[in-house]
Amino acid sequence: MTSRSSPYGQRWKNARVQFLTVNYRCVMCLASGVSTWLSPDSPNAIVDHKTPHKLKAAIDSGDPVRITEAQRLFWDRKNWQALCKRCHDSTKQRLEKSGEFGCDASGVPLSGAHHWR
């Protein structure tokens, strides 16, 4: 509905539903021994990117190399995990505290989130 604010569109919506149909439990809840069932229809079901793709930032930067890399991360299903909203939000908050988010213009390698702390 807001194609301007979302570069992902219908293709992502379809892929998300497909993924959640197979991966229908929150992996973080599962890791702590809890089964949280996710319905693709529910806003509680999140397909999270383990490595942040930062596609929007890449597109905003106009750098074709960054855009290609962000798109690769975005569509790489090995980089996806099913999360409930609660786990997703708590993960995000932790990453924000570590400085992982909001510094993407500096080009700091994603896997080296801690090396400059």
Ligand SMILES: [Zn+2]
């Ligand atoms: Zn969860």
